[in-house]
Amino acid sequence: MLNKNAQLTIFIIIAILIIAVIVLFFAFRSGIQREKPTSPEIAPIKNFVEECIYNVGEDALFFIGLHGGYYVPPRFSISLGIPYYIKNNKTLMPSKENIELEISKYVDEALLLCAGNLSEFNNFQIAQGKPKTSAKIFDERVILNVNYPLTIIREEEKSRIAKFENEIPVRLGKIYNASSFIVSEHLKREICMSCLLELQEKENLSIMSQDSPEESSTIIYNIFDENYLFEGEIPEIEKYLFRFAVEY
Template sequence: MKKRGQLTIFIILGIVFLAIITLFFIFNKNFILPTNDADINNVFLFQENCMNQIDVQTIFKISMQGGYYDIPKQSILYGIPYYAINGKNIMPAKEEIEEEISKAVKNQLISCTNNFTQFNNLKITSKEISTKVEINDEEILLEITYPISITKEESTTVLSKPKKVELPVRFGILYYTATDIVNNNLNKEICITCILEEIQSKNIAVDVIDYNNDTIIFVLTDEQSEIIENNIELTFAIKQ
């Protein structure tokens, strides 16, 4: 009687598990496993997980460093870059920041996947990662192509479908707000009151920090966009 009861419990648990898997695929129609082979699907899911993690981490780090992945020479403490020095605008173009994000995504994907060494029962060959990044006012669009070929026994499967990601962060609005602050305060004393009035309607908070006698740090915080449970911030400095 006891064994029959245990068997019934296992059957119920099996049905529940199958129901959960079925519901997952019903409500995630865009999520399709590439094959029926569990080993290859595990590689696919591992790669997907790396992509999902890196997108968020990359944007947060780059925004904190003023749009840079590699900290520029003209920067101060904690990698905060100068956007203007002695009346000259040296802030990065939006296209440069897109390139920085692209570079970061590639490097961190390589680090996360670690050349897929944990799948020692398969032969996995990676090709060059390509990324497209577009910074808009209300979101950042990424398209990542990370081609890999997986050989199991005598069969080879190629995974090369681009992954498109839309991150709902207002990086573009932060960037253009920073541009206005820099351009409006070149060759003159910085008007903090003017800056506060200008950004009030954008739901952006600004912290102004006196770094030293001739340098001011600005931290623009978008109070509408959250990544990694924090508001996204764009940090930069102006030297007069």
């Protein structure tokens, strides 16, 4: 009899635990705000913002490329905001994660200006939150994930979209690796020119160096992505450029 009572108690406890887990699951699930599929009516707004993200992201990549991965050039920089990657025999090269943060800062600030043109959708009331970008650098591309809350009201219908994603096919990961190789070679005080040529051919990059016209014992490296052409506002066709300086 005791065994039966013990078994019954165990079954009751297990049943209570199962019910508790089910209740918690559905409570948690209901607390998650799922983003509904974009309706045809607001699809143009989503497409507009995604185009903004691409354009702003492209601008961000070109700007940080001209400044060695920085949105705001650091203290140890030469003219035009070109940063030192080696200064006083110390490595100052930013990490890939830091460059991702710099790209994200640029996109966050510039996106508000671009998306300010949402006013052209005058059939809707659009409330905008603050964008928060997470940039990720890969060998062949840069992906931008943007959390940009938009509340869209038309008549009595209210919709909300927040998650946007776009990618730009700049091979910043490969450029970063090439930059890291150049820095490591300089620190060894022996540049392997054949290795540098092999790297260019393998990755289809152009690496050019020049003496700084104003800073002694300083070389400026320019790395071009031969696979990416940028149509500027002039309009001109340019290859993507990433540059930095080293002191020797």
